[in-house]
Amino acid sequence: MSSRRISGPxxxxxxxxxxxxxxxLDSQKQASINGAxxxxxxxxxTRAFATTRTAVLLTGTDEAMNxxxxxxxxxxxxxxxxxxCRTIGGCVxxxxxxRGYWLTARHCLDSGAAMICITSPEGTQAAAPAxxxxxxxxxxxxxxxxxxxxxxxxxxxxxxxxxxxxAEVICVGSGIRSDQLSAGRVIGVGGPVDGSLVWLEHDxxxxxxxxxxxxxxxxxxxxxxxxxxRTSLIGVKARxxxxxxxxxxxxxxxxxxWSKRAVSP
Numbered sequence: 001m002s003s004r005r006i007s008g009p010x011x012x013x014x015x016x017x018x019x020x021x022x023x024x025l026d027s028q029k030q031a032s033i034n035g036a037x038x039x040x041x042x043x044x045x046t047r048a049f050a051t052t053r054t055a056v057l058l059t060g061t062d063e064a065m066n067x068x069x070x071x072x073x074x075x076x077x078x079x080x081x082x083x084x085c086r087t088i089g090g091c092v093x094x095x096x097x098x099r100g101y102w103l104t105a106r107h108c109l110d111s112g113a114a115m116i117c118i119t120s121p122e123g124t125q126a127a128a129p130a131x132x133x134x135x136x137x138x139x140x141x142x143x144x145x146x147x148x149x150x151x152x153x154x155x156x157x158x159x160x161x162x163x164x165x166x167a168e169v170i171c172v173g174s175g176i177r178s179d180q181l182s183a184g185r186v187i188g189v190g191g192p193v194d195g196s197l198v199w200l201e202h203d204x205x206x207x208x209x210x211x212x213x214x215x216x217x218x219x220x221x222x223x224x225x226x227x228x229x230r231t232s233l234i235g236v237k238a239r240x241x242x243x244x245x246x247x248x249x250x251x252x253x254x255x256x257x258w259s260k261r262a263v264s265p
Contacts, residue, residue, distance in 0.1 A: 042220025104212035173210030
C-alpha cells in the first residue's frame with residue numbers, strides 16, 4: 001500500500017493457526033456489513049456467495065486429514081514432507097477458472113506448500129494439495145496462481161478490468177480469527193507509471209488470516225486480491241491494499257499450464 005495516503009506499519013494478512021487467537025475485529029466487520037445493508041452479492045445471499053467463490057488456504061502443509069476449519073478452531077492432522085506440522089498458516093484462495101485455478105497472495109506461499117480447504121454445499125470440508133502454478137517475482141505484485149480441482153458448488157469469478165473509485169466492496173477472509181465478511185469502499189487507486197500493475201485501496205476492516213482474499217464489487221466482480229493492511233499511528237482508520245490482477249496475464253499463465261498438463265505423460 002502506498003505510504004503517500006497513510007503512514008504506519010504494514011501487516012501481511014497471514015495468520016498463524018497453531019495457538020490462541022488475538023483480539024479480533026468481529027464487531028467492526030459486522031458493523032461494516034450492517035452499515036452497508038448488504039444481504040446479497042450478484043443476487044446470491046452474501047455468505048453463500050463467499051463460500052462458493054473462495055476457499056481457506058492452509059499453508060505450511062502438504063498433507064491433511066480430518067480437517068475442520070472454524071473461527072478460533074482449526075483441527076486436523078497436518079504434515080509437511082511427511083513430518084507432523086506444529087504450526088500452519090491461514091489465508092484465502094479465490095476461484096478464477098473452472099478447470100481448478102485459484103488466485104491468492106504470493107506471500108501466503110512463502111513456506112512452499114499449501115492446501116486448499118473447500119466447503120461443500122452441505123457444509124462438509126475437505127482439503128487437497130495446492131500446486132503452485134506461478135508466483136510473481138515483482139516486489140510490488142503480491143499475487144500467485146494455484147491449481148486444485150474444484151469441489152462441488154465452487155463457482156469461478158470474473159475480474160474487473162478497471163477500478164471503480166468510491167464503489168462499495170465486500171471482502172471475504174479466512175474466518176480463522178474473525179468473521180469472514182466485511183464491507184467498505186474503494187478510496188484510492190494507483191500503480192507503476194507504466195500501467196503494468198493496478199492496486200486499489202479500500203477501508204473494509206480486515207484481520208490477519210485474510211490475505212489472498214477477495215474484495216468484490218456488489219455485482220460479484222472481483223475488484224482485487226487483498227494483500228496488505230497498513231495501520232495508522234495517528235488514529236486514522238486502517239487501510240487495505242488490494243491488487244487488481246491482470247487477467248490477460250493470468251489467463252496466459254493458466255492456458256500455458258493447462259497445455260503442459262495435456263502433453264504430460
